[in-house]
Amino acid sequence: MADGQIKVDGDPVFKGIDPIKFEGPDSDNPLAYRYYNKDQMVMGKRMEDHLRMAVCYWHTFCWDGFDVFGGGTFNRPWHGAANDRAAADAKMAAAFEFFSKLGLPYYCFHDVDVTEESATPNELSNNFKRQADRLAAYQEATGVKLLWGTANLFSNPRFGAGGLTNPNPEVAACAVRQVRDCLEVTEALGGENYVLWGGREGYDTLLNTDLDRELSNFGRFLAMVVDHKHKIGFQGKILIEPKPHEPMYHQYDFDSATVYGFLKRFGLENEVHVNIEPNHATLAGHSFAHEIATAVSLGIMGSIDINCGNYQNGWDTDQFNLDVRDITLALIELLPSGGLDTGGFNFDAKVRRQSSEVEDLFHAHVGGVDALARALLSAADILEKGELAKLKSERYAGWENSDLGKLMLSEGASLESIANKAAESGLNPSHTSGRQEMLENLVNRSLK
Ligand code: XUL
Numbered sequence: 239m240a241d242g243q244i245k246v247d248g249d250p251v252f253k254g255i256d257p258i259k260f261e262g263p264d265s266d267n268p269l270a271y272r273y274y275n276k277d278q279m280v281m282g283k284r285m286e287d288h289l290r291m292a293v294c295y296w297h298t299f300c301w302d303g304f305d306v307f308g309g310g311t312f313n314r315p316w317h318g319a320a321n322d323r324a325a326a327d328a329k330m331a332a333a334f335e336f337f338s339k340l341g342l343p344y345y346c347f348h349d350v351d352v353t354e355e356s357a358t359p360n361e362l363s364n365n366f367k368r369q370a371d372r373l374a375a376y377q378e379a380t381g382v383k384l385l386w387g388t389a390n391l392f393s394n395p396r397f398g399a400g401g402l403t404n405p406n407p408e409v410a411a412c413a414v415r416q417v418r419d420c421l422e423v424t425e426a427l428g429g430e431n432y433v434l435w436g437g438r439e440g441y442d443t444l445l446n447t448d449l450d451r452e453l454s455n456f457g458r459f460l461a462m463v464v465d466h467k468h469k470i471g472f473q474g475k476i477l478i479e480p481k482p483h484e485p486m487y488h489q490y491d492f493d494s495a496t497v498y499g500f501l502k503r504f505g506l507e508n509e510v511h512v513n514i515e516p517n518h519a520t521l522a523g524h525s526f527a528h529e530i531a532t533a534v535s536l537g538i539m540g541s542i543d544i545n546c547g548n549y550q551n552g553w554d555t556d557q558f559n560l561d562v563r564d565i566t567l568a569l570i571e572l573l574p575s576g577g578l579d580t581g582g583f584n585f586d587a588k589v590r591r592q593s594s595e596v597e598d599l600f601h602a603h604v605g606g607v608d609a610l611a612r613a614l615l616s617a618a619d620i621l622e623k624g625e626l627a628k629l630k631s632e633r634y635a636g637w638e639n640s641d642l643g644k645l646m647l648s649e650g651a652s653l654e655s656i657a658n659k660a661a662e663s664g665l666n667p668s669h670t671s672g673r674q675e676m677l678e679n680l681v682n683r684s685l686k
Pocket residue numbers: 348388433435479481515543554586
């Protein structure tokens with residue numbers, strides 16, 4: 239390494255906290271896994287391989303508790319007085335100690351999360367390359383892998399009107415450069431995906447926005463990202479992370495269905511997948527399960543940023559998701575399609591601002607990990623019992639079994655031929671119960 243040796247087990251930050259272990263549901267240790275037993279086989283696969291969990295760098299190591307009404311509350315030991323190189327290095331040491339103590343296989347980062355404050359794009363590019371070498375050394379030393387990397391195209395004031403969709407070509411070129419650098423670093427670190435979250439790709443008012451031009455530019459630059467991926471031999475998936483708004487009033491990547499339409503328009507639907515986040519789904523007026531089912535159905539399912547909002551407000555509160563039932567409902571949609579391929583469950587979630595001690599970071603992740611494990615066990619129970627699948631196939635059986643269903647789906651069927659058939663046969667069918675409450679009870683009976 240160019241800048242001296244990293245110290246993987248030197249100066250631990252989380253001294254008083256032992257590595258988190260599986261102790262089973264009866265444990266009274268608050269910092270133990272009760273359900274996440276990584277080697278336990280579930281539906282023929284190890285739990286760890288189903289869930290592929292990742293810790294996110296930004297909420298857990300960068301955020302200091304700042305909100306729009308007040309400054310930082312956390313006073314993390316790795317936060318220096320300034321965001322300089324020493325602080326960036328201390329943060330990285332703490333991050334890998336944390337990943338290792340949790341025993342999770344992956345992490346995710348933005349370029350600016352792992353670097354010190356950079357005054358210019360040139361500085362950022364150089365700082366990032368230096369830090370990438372350090373990340374490689376930590377990965378090697380700890381065995382923790384990179385689920386995905388992403389370029390932050392929203393924090394620097396120059397990105398106020400967007401990155402790849404900025405009205406100013408100079409800003410867009412800087413965004414392209416950051417994506418190129420971050421894609422290459424992600425590839426070099428063995429990252430399994432590359433994410434684009436278009437936080438500021440959208441608009442605050444149409445009065446100053448050429449929507450048509452911005453979307454065309456977005457499609458053009460995304461095609462270049464895909465070309466570059468192939469050029470450098472990156473084996474991972476390119477993912478777009480849908481979100482309808484916040485920080486922009488309207489974001490172009492509104493939800494999975496909108497992203498699909500956009501990809502289709504630019505011929506990228508077989509190249510780009512989605513990174514779904516439950517809190518973003520609720521902001522778009524959807525359930526988490528809806529977004530998963532839509533992405534699976536459209537063949538663009540990629541990865542998941544696991545978190546949730548709350549029922550009392552409409553913000554992206556990025557809380558740790560402890561709702562076993564909600565995650566189970568999403569897994570029922572995901573698992574039959576083969577589950578996560580290169581994707582994973584990334585904890586894009588933050589502790590509350592009053593949870594100011596580093597121990598709180600462990601409680602939050604332990605809870606989030608166990609909620610995922612419980613949901614996996616619950617979904618597996620439901621799927622293995624097979625009642626839902628049986629009832630669903632019975633509900634649609636007419637399309638396979640009846641002459642009418644077959645005729646309607648046959649080649650040559652037309653609006654006229656079907657309408658005539660209905661008229662000739664004097665069809666007057668009655669409603670059949672959807673049995674929703676029975677099915678909901680069935681789900682609840684399997685919750686672990
Ligand atoms: C913002 C969000 C981001 C992306 C990465 O709502 O989810 O953290 O996941 O840029």
